[in-house]
Amino acid sequence: MNRPNIRFRQVGRPLTRTDAPGKVTGRTPxxxxxxxxxxxxxxxxxxxxxxxxxxxxxxxxxxxxxxVACVLTAADLPERTASTDIxxxxxxxxxxxxxxxxxRERVRYFGEPLALIAAETRDIAxxxxxxxxxxxxxxPGVYDPLEAMKPGAPVxxxxxxxxxxxxxxxxxxxxxxAAADLVVENTFRTPFQEHAFLEPEVGxxxxxxxxxxxxxxxxxxxxxxxxxxxxxGVPHNKVRIRGALVGGGFGGKEDxxxxxxxxxxxxxxxxxxxxxxxxxxxxxxxxxxxxxxxxYRTGVTKExxxxxxxxxxxxxxxxxxFLSPYVLLYALVAAPGxxxxxxxxxxxxxxxxxxxxxxxxxxxxxxQACAAYEQQMDEVAQAVGLDRLELRRRxxxxxxxxxxxxxxxxxxxxxxQCAERAWAALGEPAPAEGPRCVGRGIACYQQSxxxxxxxxxxxxxxxxxxxxxxxxxxxxVTDIGAGQVSALGQIxxxxxGVTLDNVVVYNSDSAVTPLAGTTTATRALYMTGNAxxxxxxxxxxxxxxxxxxxxxVEPDAVDLGDNLAFVVDDPEKSMPLVxxxxxxxxxxxxRSELAMFRAPFTDFLDPETGQGQAHPDYAxxxxxxxxxxxxxxxxxxxxxxxxxxxxxxxxxxAAVEGQIQGGAQNGQGYALSEEMLYExxxxxxxxxxxxxxxxxxxxxxxxxxxxxxxxxxxPYGAKGIGEPAMTPVAPAIANAVxxxxGVxxxxxxxxxxxxxxxxxxxxxxxxxxxxx
Amino acid sequence: MSTERTIMLRVNxxxxxxxxxxxxxxLEALRQIGHTEVKSGCEKGDCGACAVLVDGMAVDxxxxxxxxxxxxxxxxxxxxxxxxxxxxxxxxxxxxxAAQCGYCTPGIIIAAKAIIDRHPDPxxxxxxxxxxxxxxxxxxxxxxxxxxxxxxxxxxxxSDGR
Ligand code: FES
Ligand code: FES
Numbered sequence: 001m002n003r004p005n006i007r008f009r010q011v012g013r014p015l016t017r018t019d020a021p022g023k024v025t026g027r028t029p030x031x032x033x034x035x036x037x038x039x040x041x042x043x044x045x046x047x048x049x050x051x052x053x054x055x056x057x058x059x060x061x062x063x064x065x066x067x068v069a070c071v072l073t074a075a076d077l078p079e080r081t082a083s084t085d086i087x088x089x090x091x092x093x094x095x096x097x098x099x100x101x102x103x104r105e106r107v108r109y110f111g112e113p114l115a116l117i118a119a120e121t122r123d124i125a126x127x128x129x130x131x132x133x134x135x136x137x138x139x140p141g142v143y144d145p146l147e148a149m150k151p152g153a154p155v156x157x158x159x160x161x162x163x164x165x166x167x168x169x170x171x172x173x174x175x176x177x178a179a180a181d182l183v184v185e186n187t188f189r190t191p192f193q194e195h196a197f198l199e200p201e202v203g204x205x206x207x208x209x210x211x212x213x214x215x216x217x218x219x220x221x222x223x224x225x226x227x228x229x230x231x232x233g234v235p236h237n238k239v240r241i242r243g244a245l246v247g248g249g250f251g252g253k254e255d256x257x258x259x260x261x262x263x264x265x266x267x268x269x270x271x272x273x274x275x276x277x278x279x280x281x282x283x284x285x286x287x288x289x290x291x292x293x294x295x296y297r298t299g300v301t302k303e304x305x306x307x308x309x310x311x312x313x314x315x316x317x318x319x320x321x322f323l324s325p326y327v328l329l330y331a332l333v334a335a336p337g338x339x340x341x342x343x344x345x346x347x348x349x350x351x352x353x354x355x356x357x358x359x360x361x362x363x364x365x366x367x368q369a370c371a372a373y374e375q376q377m378d379e380v381a382q383a384v385g386l387d388r389l390e391l392r393r394r395x396x397x398x399x400x401x402x403x404x405x406x407x408x409x410x411x412x413x414x415x416x417q418c419a420e421r422a423w424a425a426l427g428e429p430a431p432a433e434g435p436r437c438v439g440r441g442i443a444c445y446q447q448s449x450x451x452x453x454x455x456x457x458x459x460x461x462x463x464x465x466x467x468x469x470x471x472x473x474x475x476x477v478t479d480i481g482a483g484q485v486s487a488l489g490q491i492x493x494x495x496x497g498v499t500l501d502n503v504v505v506y507n508s509d510s511a512v513t514p515l516a517g518t519t520t521a522t523r524a525l526y527m528t529g530n531a532x533x534x535x536x537x538x539x540x541x542x543x544x545x546x547x548x549x550x551x552x553v554e555p556d557a558v559d560l561g562d563n564l565a566f567v568v569d570d571p572e573k574s575m576p577l578v579x580x581x582x583x584x585x586x587x588x589x590x591r592s593e594l595a596m597f598r599a600p601f602t603d604f605l606d607p608e609t610g611q612g613q614a615h616p617d618y619a620x621x622x623x624x625x626x627x628x629x630x631x632x633x634x635x636x637x638x639x640x641x642x643x644x645x646x647x648x649x650x651x652x653x654a655a656v657e658g659q660i661q662g663g664a665q666n667g668q669g670y671a672l673s674e675e676m677l678y679e680x681x682x683x684x685x686x687x688x689x690x691x692x693x694x695x696x697x698x699x700x701x702x703x704x705x706x707x708x709x710x711x712x713x714x715p716y717g718a719k720g721i722g723e724p725a726m727t728p729v730a731p732a733i734a735n736a737v738x739x740x741x742g743v744x745x746x747x748x749x750x751x752x753x754x755x756x757x758x759x760x761x762x763x764x765x766x767x768x769x770x771x772x
Numbered sequence: 773m774s775t776e777r778t779i780m781l782r783v784n785x786x787x788x789x790x791x792x793x794x795x796x797x798x799l800e801a802l803r804q805i806g807h808t809e810v811k812s813g814c815e816k817g818d819c820g821a822c823a824v825l826v827d828g829m830a831v832d833x834x835x836x837x838x839x840x841x842x843x844x845x846x847x848x849x850x851x852x853x854x855x856x857x858x859x860x861x862x863x864x865x866x867x868x869x870a871a872q873c874g875y876c877t878p879g880i881i882i883a884a885k886a887i888i889d890r891h892p893d894p895x896x897x898x899x900x901x902x903x904x905x906x907x908x909x910x911x912x913x914x915x916x917x918x919x920x921x922x923x924x925x926x927x928x929x930x931s932d933g934r
Binding site: 014016017019020021022023024025026027028029030032033123195196197198199200245246247248249250276278279480481482483654655657658660661662663664665666687688689693695696697699701702 | 812813858863868904909912913
C-alpha cells in the first residue's frame with residue numbers, strides 16, 4: 001500500500017470535466033448518432049388497452065408493404081422471456097421474473113409490445129405500423145394496489161398479486177407505544193414519476209464477422225448482454241454492448257429497453273437495425289417510480305423522544321416484477337429515516353396491478369420512505385409542541401449507533417450539522433404579500449450508496465501508463481451524465497501524479513473494457529472509483545519502487561507529482577515521469593494493472609426480523625426550502641432551495657454541485673407538478689406539454705453546502721451523492737407548503753387543485769370549531 | 773410517398789445539399805445530412821433540444837419544415853466553435869459545469885446565444901425567459917444561469933462580435 005495522499009493535486013478540485021468540451025461543441029456522439037450503411041429502421045407496435053386478451057394479430061398487410069424487411073410477432077419467436085431481475089456484476093442467482101418479449105396472449109399493461117417492424121426508412125416503418133390489424137378483448141384489470149390485494153381481485157401475478165413482502169421486527173413496539181405520551185398516525189401517498197431523461201431510448205445493432213450481435217445503445221448497464229443473449233438464445237459471448245455517453249438515466253435506463261428488439265431483428269434480417277423511441281414510446285416503454293401508500297404510527301414522549309414506530313407500506317409494482325422486490329427492500333430499511341428508533345415494526349408489500357410496471361428511479365424506494373418519514377416528523381413535532389428541528393435533533397441517529405436493521409453504518413453521521421447549516425442558509429424570510437403565504441420546510445435523510453450487500457457486487461478497472469507518460473484507464477462503467485468517467489480519470493491521475501489532460505478513459509464496452517457493474521445505486525464512484533484507485537496504486541507502487549532504486553532511497557521517500565518522480569525531502573532529486581516509464585518499459589517492469597474491488601459480501605437480512613447488513617454504508621444530509629403559496633390559485637412557488645450533504649470527500653466539487661442541483665429539480669417536480677395520469681391503466685399524459693417538470697422559470701438557484709467527513713467507504717473517504725441529492729427535496733417542499741398554509745396535503749404531487757382542496761378543508765374545520 | 777426535392781441548406785456558413793420530402797422537418801433533415809449535433813428530444817416543440825439559429829433566431833428545428841429553411845442562415849452548436857476554438861458561450865458552459873449528460877446542451881447553448889445577442893447584459897429574468905423553452909433534467913439550471921451570465925460578461929469584455 002502506498003501512503004495516502006494528504007495533499008491532493010487533482011482530487012477535490014472543480015476541474016473542467018474531461019467530457020465537457022465535446023458536449024458543448026456537439027462533438028460527443030450519443031447512441032442515436034451512429035448510423036451504418038444498409039441500416040434498417042424499426043418501429044414497435046403496442047397494445048392500447050391495459051388488460052386484454054389478444055384475439056387476432058394480422059401483420060400480413062404490413063409485411064406486404066414495399067420496403068418492409070421484417071415483421072415479428074410472438075408467433076415467430078420461441079417461448080423465451082426477457083429477464084427483469086437485478087442486472088450487473090452480482091454473485092447471486094437472479095429471481096425468475098421474466099417478461100414475455102412480445103404479447104403472446106395476454107396484455108398486462110398499456111403499451112405492451114405486440115409486434116416489431118423493420119423497414120428501409122422510418123416513414124415506411126411508421127406506415128407499416130398502421131397496417132397491423134389488432135383485435136384485443138378487454139379483460140377486467142386492477143389499477144389500485146389496495147384493490148389488487150382484496151380477495152377476488154383480478155390476478156396479474158399469481159396467486160395473489162403480492163410480488164414481495166418484507167418485514168422489520170425490532171425491539172418491543174407494544175412496550176414502546178405504552179411508554180409514549182402521544183401517538184401520531186398519518187397516511188401519505190407518493191405518485192408515479194417519469195425519469196424524463198432528454199435522450200429517448202435508442203440503439204443500433206448489427207451482426208459482426210464473428211457472428212456476435214453488437215448493440216450500440218444508451219444504457220446504464222452494459223452487463224445486460226447476458227439477459228439479451230438468453231432472450232435471443234445465443235451464448236453470452238455472442239452479444240456485445242457498446243455504450244455511449246448516456247443522455248440522462250436516473251434509473252430509467254437500468255432495465256433493458258430497446259436491446260432485445262434490436263438483437264432479434266438484426267439476427268433475423270442480417271442487416272444493421274436502428275430503433276429510436278419517440279417521446280411517447282419512452283413514456284410508455286420503460287418502468288416508472290413506484291407509487292407508495294405509507295402509514296406511519298409514531299409513539300413519542302412529551303420530551304420528543306420517539307419510543308415506537310409502526311410502518312405499513314404498499315407499493316404499486318405494476319404489471320411486471322422488474323426491480324420491485326429490491327425497491328421495497330430499500331424502502332423497508334429506510335423506513336425510520338436518520339433517526340434512532342429501537343422499537344420498530346415495518347411491514348412492506350409490493351403489489352402487482354395492470355398499471356405501467358415500476359422499477360428503478362433515483363432514490364429507489366428509500367426516497368418514498370423519506371417523503372413519508374419527514375412529513376411525519378413535522379406532524380409529530382406539531383403534536384408535541386416542539387420546534388421541528390429540535391424534535392429531529394432529539395432523535396437523530398448518531399455515529400456508531402445501530403440503524404433500522406441493527407447494522408452500524410461504518411462512516412460518520414453528520415445529519416445534525418447538515419440540518420443546521422441548510423436551515424440557517426435560508427436567511428431572512430421573504431415577506432408574505434396579498435394572497436401569497438410564505439412557509440419553510442426541511443427534510444433530512446439516510447440513503448445508501450452501493451448495492452445491496454447480499455448481491456456480492458464487484459467492479460473491475462485497468463490502469464496503464466503509456467511510454468510517453470500519459471495514462472489510459474479501461475473500465476466498463478457507463479457515464480450517465482454525472483461525470484463518472486471524468487472522476488475516474490481524476491482518481492487515476494491523482495495516484496500517478498500527472499494532470500487531468502494526460503488521461504483518456506475508455507468505458508462501457510462489454511467485450512473489451514473490464515466489467516465494472518452498473519451505473520446505478522450511487523455505486524459508480526464508490527465501486528469503480530475504488531477499483532481504479534487500486535489499479536493505479538498497483539502501477540504506482542512499481543514506478544515508485546524503480547525510481548527509489550534510481551535515487552538510492554526507500555520507496556516511501558518517493559512521490560509522484562506534476563509529471564515527475566521525486567524524493568519528498570529532497571525535491572532536487574527528480575526525474576521526469578516519461579524517463580521513469582521508459583526505464584520500466586526497457587526493463588520489462590509491468591506498467592499496467594487490472595484490479596477488482598469487492599463490496600462487503602453478506603447474507604440476506606433475516607426474513608423474520610429484517611436484521612442484518614443491507615448496504616455497504618449510508619449518506620446523510622438535509623434539504624431546506626422556502627415557498628410561497630398563493631391561497632387563491634393554490635400555486636406553489638419555490639423561493640429558496642438549499643442543500644447540505646456530507647459527501648465524505650469531493651472528487652470534483654463542480655460535479656457534486658451539479659448532482660445536488662439536478663436532484664433539487666427532480667425532487668421539486670415530484671413534489672409539485674409531475675403527474676402521470678392514468679385511466680384504466682392508459683397513460684393520458686405522454687408528452688412534455690402534459691407531464692410538467694420544472695423549467696428555467698420554476699427553479700430557484702439551488703445553494704449547495706458540501707461537508708466532507710472523509711469517512712465514507714469510497715475512494716479517499718468519499719460517499720455517494722447521485723441519489724441522496726434528490727431524496728429529501730420533496731418532503732422539504734411538502735413541509736414548507738404545510739407551514740405556509742397551516743394544513744397538510746397528504747398526497748403528492750401538491751398540485752394547485754390539491755392545495756385549494758386542503759385550504760377548503762382547513763377553513764371548514766375552522767368554521768366548525770376545534771375538533772378533538 | 774410525397775414528392776422529394778433537392779434543396780440547398782446553408783448550415784454554419786456552408787451550402788449543403790439534401791433531398792427531402794415536403795413533410796421532412798429541419799431537425800430530421802439536418803441529422804440526415806450529418807448534423808447529429810442537433811438533438812431530438814420530443815419532436816413536438818416541447819423540449820428545445822433541437823434548437824438552431826435560423827437567421828439569428830432560435831427556433832425548434834422539429835417544428836420547422838426543411839423546405840422552408842432553404843436560403844436561410846442556419847447555425848447549429850457546432851457552428852459557434854470547435855474543440856480548438858470554443859465560443860465564449862461554449863467556454864462558459866464547459867468551465868462552469870453547465871453540461872452534465874449534455875443532451876440538452878446543443879439546444880441550450882443556441883438559446884443562450886440568442887439571449888446574449890438580444891440582451892448583451894441580460895438580467896436573470898431575461899435568461900430565465902430565454903431558456904423557458906429548453907428542458908434540462910440534469911442540472912437544475914443553476915449552473916446554466918451562471919454560465920449564460922458569465923458568457924455575456926466575457927463577450928461584453930471582448931466584444932469580438934462572434
Ligand atoms: S425535439 Fe424539438 S422541441 Fe423537442
Ligand atoms: S444536461 Fe442532461 S438534460 Fe441537460
